[in-house]
Amino acid sequence: MNETAERLMDLAESHIRNAGYGGFSFRELAAEIGIKSASVHHHFPTKATMAAAVASRYADRFLAAVVHQPNETAEDAVAMYRSAFRTALDRDGRMCLCGVLGAEAGGLPPEVAKATRTFFRRCIEDLSARMGGGPETKARALQVMATLEGGMVLARALGSIDAFDQATASLAKPVEISKPDEASKAKTTPPEVCP
Amino acid sequence: MNETAERLMDLAESHIRNAGYGGFSFRELAAEIGIKSASVHHHFPTKATMAAAVASRYADRFLAAVVHQPNETAEDAVAMYRSAFRTALDRDGRMCLCGVLGAEAGGLPPEVAKATRTFFRRCIEDLSARMGGGPETKARALQVMATLEGGMVLARALGSIDAFDQATASLAKPVEISKPDEASKAKTTPPEVCP
DNA sequence: ACTCCTCTGTCTATCGATAGATAGCCGTTG
DNA sequence: CAACGGCTATCTATCGATAGACAGAGGAGT
Numbered sequence: 399m400n401e402t403a404e405r406l407m408d409l410a411e412s413h414i415r416n417a418g419y420g421g422f423s424f425r426e427l428a429a430e431i432g433i434k435s436a437s438v439h440h441h442f443p444t445k446a447t448m449a450a451a452v453a454s455r456y457a458d459r460f461l462a463a464v465v466h467q468p469n470e471t472a473e474d475a476v477a478m479y480r481s482a483f484r485t486a487l488d489r490d491g492r493m494c495l496c497g498v499l500g501a502e503a504g505g506l507p508p509e510v511a512k513a514t515r516t517f518f519r520r521c522i523e524d525l526s527a528r529m530g531g532g533p534e535t536k537a538r539a540l541q542v543m544a545t546l547e548g549g550m551v552l553a554r555a556l557g558s559i560d561a562f563d564q565a566t567a568s569l570a571k572p573v574e575i576s577k578p579d580e581a582s583k584a585k586t587t588p589p590e591v592c593p
Numbered sequence: 594m595n596e597t598a599e600r601l602m603d604l605a606e607s608h609i610r611n612a613g614y615g616g617f618s619f620r621e622l623a624a625e626i627g628i629k630s631a632s633v634h635h636h637f638p639t640k641a642t643m644a645a646a647v648a649s650r651y652a653d654r655f656l657a658a659v660v661h662q663p664n665e666t667a668e669d670a671v672a673m674y675r676s677a678f679r680t681a682l683d684r685d686g687r688m689c690l691c692g693v694l695g696a697e698a699g700g701l702p703p704e705v706a707k708a709t710r711t712f713f714r715r716c717i718e719d720l721s722a723r724m725g726g727g728p729e730t731k732a733r734a735l736q737v738m739a740t741l742e743g744g745m746v747l748a749r750a751l752g753s754i755d756a757f758d759q760a761t762a763s764l765a766k767p768v769e770i771s772k773p774d775e776a777s778k779a780k781t782t783p784p785e786v787c788p
Numbered sequence: 789a790c791t792c793c794t795c796t797g798t799c800t801a802t803c804g805a806t807a808g809a810t811a812g813c814c815g816t817t818g
Numbered sequence: 819c820a821a822c823g824g825c826t827a828t829c830t831a832t833c834g835a836t837a838g839a840c841a842g843a844g845g846a847g848t
Contacts, residue, residue, distance in 0.1 A: 402797080417700020420615030423833065436836080437798050445834065493696065497743075500750030501688065501696035505612020514750050537759040540747060541740060544760035548692075548743030552735060555695030555709050564732040565739035597823080618807065631810080632824050640808065791848080799840075807832070814825075 403441040405431050411452050415492035418502050419449060419510065446507035449499075453513035456495045461520055466528055472535075475528040476542050476569050479521075483546050484566075488559055493550035500547070518543065545569055598636040600626050606647050610687035613697050614644060614705065641702035644694075648708035651690045652715055661723055667730075670723040671737050671764050674716075678741050679761075683754055688745035695742070713738065740764055 406427050413422035424445065425435040442448035464478045483494060496517040503511055525539035526532075545566055553562035601622050608617030619640065620630040637643035659673045678689060691712040698706055720734035721727075744760035 400797090415699075416697075418613050418615065418697035420613065421697065421700040424835090425832075433797090434799060435834085436800080439835070440797060443835095492699070496750065497746055498696045500746040501693045502611075502613035502616065503749040503752075504610075504687070505616040511750075515752065518747060518750050537762055540744075540756055540760040541763050544743030544747050545736065545740045546743065547746050548739030548741065549735075551692055551695040551742050551746070552713060552739050554698040555691065555706075555713050557698075557710065561735055562739075565735040567732055568736050595823085619809090620806075628823090629825065630808085631826080634809065635823060638809090789848100791846100793846080794844090796843080797841090799838100801837090801839105803834105803836075805833080805835105808830095810829075811827090812825100813827100815823095817822085818820095 400441060402431065402433070406438060406441060406448070407452050407455060410448055411456060411495060412490070412492065414449065414452065415495050415498060418498050419506055446509050449507070450509040450513045453496060453499060453510060453517060457513070457517040457520055460517075461524060464524075466524075470528065472529040473570075475525060479525065479542065480546060480566055480569055483550060484559075484562060487550055487553055487562055491554075493554055494547060497547040497550055501551070542569060595636060597626065597628070601633060601636060601643070602647050602650060605643055606651060606690060607685070607687065609644065609647065610690045610693060613693050614701055641704050644702070645704040645708040648691060648694060648705060648712060652708070652712040655712075656715055656719060659719075661719075665723065667724040668765070670720060674720065674737065675741060675761055675764055678745060679754075679757060682745055682748055682757055686749075688749055689742060692742040692745055696746070737764060 409427045409430055410422050413426070423435075424438040428435040428438050438448075442451065460482065464475075464482050467474065467478070470478075487493060496514045499506060499510060499514040500518065503514065506514070521543055522536060522539045525542060526536045529535040529538060546569070549562040549565035552565055553559050604622045604625055605617050608621070618630075619633045623630040623633050633643075637646065655677065659670075659677050662669065662673070665673075682688060691709045694701060694705060694709040695713065698709065701709070716738055717731065717734045720737060721731045724730040724733060740761055741764070744757040747760055748754050748757035
């Protein structure tokens with residue numbers, strides 16, 4: 399992968415996370431790294447191609463950042479996801495890329511919608527597996543992801559990260575799902591991860 | 594309020610809920626009701642003005658639809674919010690208007706961002722009050738709104754309303770984790786409200 | 789070593805489409 | 819008459835995308 403292409407993807411990701419799919423243009427990206435918009439097409443044939451590439455790279459990075467740790471509990475896994483999103487929200491004030499794209503899913507080119515779908519599928523599967531597997535953990539995984547994504551939406555809309563913290567506070571010490579003694583162990587400092 | 598203006602707002606609302614702020618244009622709206630795009634400016638001077646008007650009308654309608662019922666419990670209030678969002682999601686496959694706008698908050702004109710913020714403030718305040726008031730109910734209200742908004746994002750991204758049902762199942766009876774038939778129960782028991 | 793060829797990355801120039809917005813005219817209606 | 823609500827016509831800006839040219843790097847063949 400080219401370095402120019404990488405920088406273009408970085409910029410595109412930043413813009414999408416800030417303002418959605420319509421929040422960036424080839425001209426804008428090109429100007430920001432000092433080339434012409436036509437040159438961007440050399441790296442990515444279409445805008446949809448580029449956005450889809452950004453989305454799947456984002457998925458890879460995110461899932462690598464929240465990767466399963468040895469001896470982790472279900473709460474650890476949830477805390478890790480929470481921390482990852484919070485860090486990104488706090489560091490550059492931007493929310494989950496696929497959260498933005500998912501919200502405007504109805505207006506996305508098919509390949510971008512597909513990449514977005516894949517991100518959530520992978521997250522749900524990963525989270526569910528790390529919480530023990532089974533149908534009830536899938537519902538729990540969906541609830542966790544929903545609360546986190548929604549928490550970011552609230553934080554962005556209200557302009558305060560406190561909204562995210564309060565909205566997702568209950569995830570840190572969740573309703574007991576499987577083993578009651580896991581709650582006591584969950585006090586271990588959640589790792590500071592971020593995609 | 595003019596009838597043409599109403600119809601324009603209806604269409605704009607539908608488009609925004611489907612594809613975000615960039616998901617509609619004056620030309621598109623005008624064509625759909627059989628007038629010219631220039632005529633839309635007669636009713637709404639700018640696109641931002643229109644979107645802001647749509648957002649605050651949406652807020653009014655939504656809060657009227659989930660209005661406090663006599664003798665309701667905190668769970669009733671939450672169930673009412675849940676049902677309102679679910680109905681809209683189910684009926685026309687579209688999510689909360691302010692959820693979409695909140696996700697792309699970084700790219701919105703100031704007045705639209707403000708209207709979006711106001712919607713969430715009003716919801717949080719209303720929900721919090723109906724759950725007894727106090728700081729801990731505010732956090733709970735934020736959690737409920739986050740889970741609902743995120744649940745809609747997931748349902749849209751994954752293309753299945755089941756994702757919403759499972760993600761928000763724990764809100765219906767907070768302590769209990771999802772039972773398989775809870776989704777169908779939620780469709781009939783609470784009032785069928787929708788903004 | 790020298791030439792030829794290909795590939796890469798960028799450029800200029802331009803396309804057609806669409807965006808939001810404006811100015812001014814005109815018919816209907818109260 | 820005067821206000822309202824729509825129209826025609828047009829502007830400027832920007833969009834994604836394409837065509838074609840050019841410079842440089844590097845390998846292959848002689």
